[in-house]
Amino acid sequence: MERDVIRTGAGNSAIASSLPQEAVEDDARLLARITQGERAAFATLVRRHNDRFYRLAYRFVANRMQAEDIVQDAFLKLWERPAMWQVGRNAAFTTWFYRVVVNLCLDHQKKKRPLPLLDDSWVMDERETHEETLLHREKQGLLEAQIAALPERQRVALNLCFYEELSNQEAAEVMGIRLKALQSLLMRAKITLKEKLKEN
Numbered sequence: 656m657e658r659d660v661i662r663t664g665a666g667n668s669a670i671a672s673s674l675p676q677e678a679v680e681d682d683a684r685l686l687a688r689i690t691q692g693e694r695a696a697f698a699t700l701v702r703r704h705n706d707r708f709y710r711l712a713y714r715f716v717a718n719r720m721q722a723e724d725i726v727q728d729a730f731l732k733l734w735e736r737p738a739m740w741q742v743g744r745n746a747a748f749t750t751w752f753y754r755v756v757v758n759l760c761l762d763h764q765k766k767k768r769p770l771p772l773l774d775d776s777w778v779m780d781e782r783e784t785h786e787e788t789l790l791h792r793e794k795q796g797l798l799e800a801q802i803a804a805l806p807e808r809q810r811v812a813l814n815l816c817f818y819e820e821l822s823n824q825e826a827a828e829v830m831g832i833r834l835k836a837l838q839s840l841l842m843r844a845k846i847t848l849k850e851k852l853k854e855n
Contacts, residue, residue: 682748689737697734704749705730707819708756714814715760717799725759753821753829757811801851809844812837 688696705726712722729752733739740751802810808830815826827837
């Protein structure tokens, strides 16, 4: 049953927004109910946060089905062991769960070398000519390939700050490093990408 609740992709945000009670109850209270085995609280938490973690996983694996599987596994781990997160001892739920998902993504990539290219989820912009679309796609593919080739910590920092739009402080908390170390990783990543893209 829990797998059916989690099975996602993008698009559950509309469901969540139609349930006003969900917006009132914070994550800590939901986790407390999940600890008591309440499936409704678990479903609420999944609907509330699924899309953001799916986007994060997709940034790492570039495959919709694999991203869904990773997020599903992360939520199932939470359902099976909700005490992993404890209010007061851990960071905010989302910060902590970002860490869980990132770790699963990195584990997945270590098992699945080489890294896949972007899957065929590209949507053509009708305002662009065919040639412009192909050029845009080529540039995007090159950028994605260069990001995938970055050292692991630089890639995680870049994905969290620029694609997930976490603040530098939040990203540092997710990664378990100091703010200055996070800023250094971002700077090195940007310099590397700039140099690599100049070469092509």
